[in-house]
Amino acid sequence: YSPDGAKDEAGNPVVRYEKDDLVAKLTTDENGTAVINNLPLGTYYLKEVVAGENFVLNTEQKEFTLTAEDDTQAVVYEGVTYKNERQKVSVSVEKKDSVTGEKLEGVIFGLYAAEDILSNQGEVLVEKDTLLEKKATDAKGTLTFDSDLPHGKYYVKEEVRKAGYLPNEEVWNVDATYENQNLAKIELNKEVENQPTETRITKTDATTGNELEGAKLQVIDKDGNVVEEWVSSKEEHVIYGLPEGSYTLHEELAPYEDGYVSASDV
Structure with missing residues (x-):
């Protein structure tokens, strides 16, 4: 209400600001502060609308009340503090x-x-x-x-x-x-x-050069670990992403039933 106690024609106190009216916009200075003077006594709330460069908006709404302790108090002071997180x-x-x-x-x-x-x-x-x-x-x-x-x-x-x-x-x-x-x-x-590297291995008949099915093959690293194991088919076998190094191609089991003997390690 109007701080001077003025009343309208109906005898009601004159309203300076309706509830939720925008009273003022404040912009902080280089010290991060802003001041508004000469507000009528009453209850207000402050909310941040622009956070400032590089910062996240603080959505907290802070309420404060200006109340004079007695009629000898010339000025009522109130402070509100906001903190902003850096984005x-x-x-x-x-x-x-x-x-x-x-x-x-x-x-x-x-x-x-x-x-x-x-x-x-x-x-x-x-x-x-x-x-x-x-x-x-x-x-x-x-x-x-x-x-x-x-x-x-x-x-x-x-x-x-x-x-x-x-x-x-x-x-x-x-x-x-x-x-x-x-x-x-x-x-x-x-x-x-x-893109992984591709290591391609074929198993062929030594006489005809045709792909040989049914042989159980292994690739073994220098420490004796089996890193790949498969049974040969009519298609070449592809190992993706085999790290650089020295390996042994070993035939664990030859297709004996078809008349073949084990091949030497490569």
Whole structure:
């Protein structure tokens, strides 16, 4: 109501502001404060409508009441405090085998700045093309970089491939520019596929050169572990993603019933 006690023609107190009327818009200064003076006594509420660059909107509505203790109090003071969270940036990669869809563990990616990253004061925090972090994919083929990233532009590229796979030369450009104040976190995800190498093995009749069925074959690594085992058919056998190294091709069981003897190890 009007602070001077004025009344209308019907004798009712004059209303200065209806309930839920917009009384004022305040904008904080460089110290993060804003002041409004000469409000009539009464109950008000404050709500944030613009969070400020790089921050998440605080949706809490704060109520306060201006009440004079007695008629000798010239000014009533009231303060309201708001806190805002800085908007987070999350950059994740998922790595898959392009043939089988299998998730690939141990592939290392690097996160780089695609531009000079500046502070709110315009100072360069990170120079363009600086490597910010390296991280490897986990057992699920995924990684999320741990860096607490300011808003800006970045890029991600594969640093170390998984053995048995071709390198992926694709560069993923990441735009983490601040836009939506209602978003607590900018989440950016990328699925990357790798082409596995192909090791092709044929089992043939030494006389005719035809594919020979029914032989049980193994590929054994240098430590004696069987890494692949199969029974030969009319088609060549393909092993995808076999890591670089020395192996032995061993015939565990020859098709004796068809008149063949075991072949020597290769």
